[in-house]
Amino acid sequence: MTRPLLALRNLTVAAGRAGSAKIILDSVSLSLAPRDIVGVVGASGSGKTVLSKAVVNWLEPPLAKRSGEVLFEGRDIYAMGGADMRSLRQRISYVGANPMGALDPTLPVGVQIVEKMRAVVPGVSRRDAERRVVELLDAVRIPSARNRFHDYPSQFSGGMMQRALIVDALVTNPALLVADNVTQPLDVTVAAQVIRLMKELTTSFNTAVLFVSSSLPVAREACSRILVMDGGRIVEEQSTEDLIDKPVYPYTRELVRQTPRIWGEPAATPPLNDRREVVLSLRDASQIYKVRKKAGFGGVNLVRAVRNVTFDVRRGDSFAIVGESGCGKSTLMRLLCRLELPSSGQILCSDQDIAALKGKGLLAFRGRLQMVLQDPFGSLPPRTSIGKILEDPLRTHRWRDKVRIRERVLKVMGEVGLPAELYEELPLGLSAGQRQRVNVARALVLEPEILIMDETLSALDQAEQFKLIDLFQKLQKEYDLTYIFISHDLAMVRKACNRVAVMYLGEVFELADNERLFFDPGHPYTKALLSAMPTLEQRRYRPEECLLEGEPPSPLDIPDGCSFRSRCPQAMNKCSRVQPSLTVRERQDFAACHLIVPPAASGDTGAAHRTMRRS
Template sequence: RSAVVSLNDVSQTYRVRKRGAFAGASELRAVRRVTFDVFKGDSFAVVGESGCGKSTLMRLLSRLERPAGGEVLCEGQDISKLSGAGLLAFRRKLQLVLQDPFDSLPPRTAIGRMLEIPLRVHGWRDAGRIREKVRAVMNDVGLPDALYEELPTGLSAGQRQRVNVARAMVLDPEILLMDETLSALDQTEQFKLLALFEKLQREHSLTYIFISHDLAMVRKACNRIAVMYLGEVVELADNDRLFFDPGHPYTKALLSAMPTLEERRYRPEDCLLEGEPPSPIDLPTGCSFRSRCPQAFDRCVRENPLLTARGRTDLSSCHLVSSPSAIAAERASRST
């Protein structure tokens, strides 16, 4: 399979002003050395708590921002370097579906008209063809024809989200980037939208990237999952492996907080998270997770177990997972 999107050692840093005793300019490292591939046909998820860097990653993937370091490739091209026609082609190829169905639709534009706009921006001129295309897409996402001239004001949350999906689909994209797309919907609507995503993926060979904090949704919808903590990807795995047998202590903690009837290879009660993540302005030495890790040992203070290997599907940045000798070392340090 070929990678449609690749991140190579991607970092993003923001300048911030600190207040108080240590006032002055400082760096917030929102994303740190993130490397992964998304393959054609994947439903890839990036998960983590708020503040873990997934929103920054979303902006980097959609070129709303350029990274401070590393590169984001789309079908082999560095998207930071695109301009003009190349950038327009990328904007067509990768479409963003945003979070809040009550904020993202202009209230005074009829639904069909709204869907015409991206086509016009991308050079469509023939009014008849535009109308035909918009109708076809509305039909594709399950919006009745009658809504063409209607304002979005009376729509349910689920229907509004369908309009958002239609707005992305109208340009025949290859990749949909979903930023918390289903978070505002109730369970029933979520199920319907997930079924729609499956249908669209089949019919249009789409690749999905979901940015989400909702693990239950990700379990249902995604085949590969990257777990982020404090700006880093700490684990990357296929769906079944991640949920049944997670490697990283942080993944275990996240999953332990999720109600499920599924069997798992760890004891949730051993993995619960305490405290808050450290500030991305004052990063800890060593492993980013060590202040909250129930299994931390001396090596974790000195060395950050960076996730750098490539080409494998199962990756976990924890000393305990990456080297069996570390497990022995941990046992030894505990018994003294």
């Protein structure tokens, strides 16, 4: 038998001093052959990230290796000296889960990768390094790679940034790539492209991949073999299909059970009555930003981030807004929260234009509409107690009775599953799921009518997502809440939402009830999103027929006609000349595509569009 490229033998890692150390990794053993893609899955706190950093010898105090070996090409990396470790950095690379925070924002992306290459590979010239980096940027399908070489990290989308970090990892032609949750922050189409790219890299660059993920469906897409971690130990190892079909360990069985079935189960939230009160309404809302041109004096480019968006959100809805990175979801969220005012159009809350609100009226609106942010770690002040964090909104809204404030905070803490003894504690010791419950409690403490969830679950593992979705549905019944979920996680949308708007390049391309959108989408873009969605069941739509390549057009230069035509597998001549409007398909379901034939009773597409705007 050939020697494995990587072998861990009874690796034990602990945090703290020897007398009171906490075991993080407990006698972990695994092996990885050249060109293998092996997955490691598990819940938050199971030890996955510590394992990935131990493999590349990046453990930092208080973490330390207590026993065992990490053998790379037969040599223990923890026994290597300085010169050998510098050589090892050319052979092993690491990519983490935070692409936007991984590079210096003040330097161009290509320049930073070149500097890394010249530091790790002695003797390479700047010209040769630049040529190599441009070749790799092109290999990972960064559009206009030579031009994007000089762009800054803020000018890259999340998907492009993750691909740039893969280039950063590949410049030294490594034999092993450690990918730690690299698809977690990405939308489904970009994540599918990254997984496909990694599979190609094993052949093109003879690279083996240790693929660490919190998502079993994502690991299934990428890996031929999966190891399951629980409590710092490898508890099960099987081929991917055997592990899904015949899981042995109880935690693995629970992981498979909790994975949402997209098409094999009915929607958790059925369609609701269309005659319910409209609580939030958008009328041709648009947002245009002015961006200074790089060349010339005083010139500006116009970025059309949101374009003529029209829809209604009714009381009791769980309304989802989905789409790729850069489609305008976050800009639309800022408009809905009145963090920004639209360039044109209106946003109405119970028939009041929120742009006209001031003083007490604006404060009352803030109490009616709250939001829960994506990052459970960065959205809480680390030196403020949990009780004080939850008290602050009440004091801002002129609550003065200390006893009443404390009673309200404790009541909400109990409702979201936080024990009362955390009242005086700091958030530092909380898990990601507990921190997100604090964020939910902070939003609920004012008893709002509308909650906006901006990628609220994307940073959590599958088990925590499952628990919080159940919590959201329970709270919705108790408080008569209306939810707006902004998400790239279509599995979560399928489980939690009754109505879905699909955005692309600032526009709404499709608007439909949950069941209609997942089983009979009207737009090719929606089919592409569904075909890219990782799942444990057989897909309804084939990726090879629907999956998109490349990036959307620049919002600085939106093409005439249909803005999706350059990526659409069904584009026709009409698409380059005429921009499609939202056309009624049935009742309250709409799609903006020339392939849609409106029902005979609805007349022309313009009439259908007007029907949607009045609904």
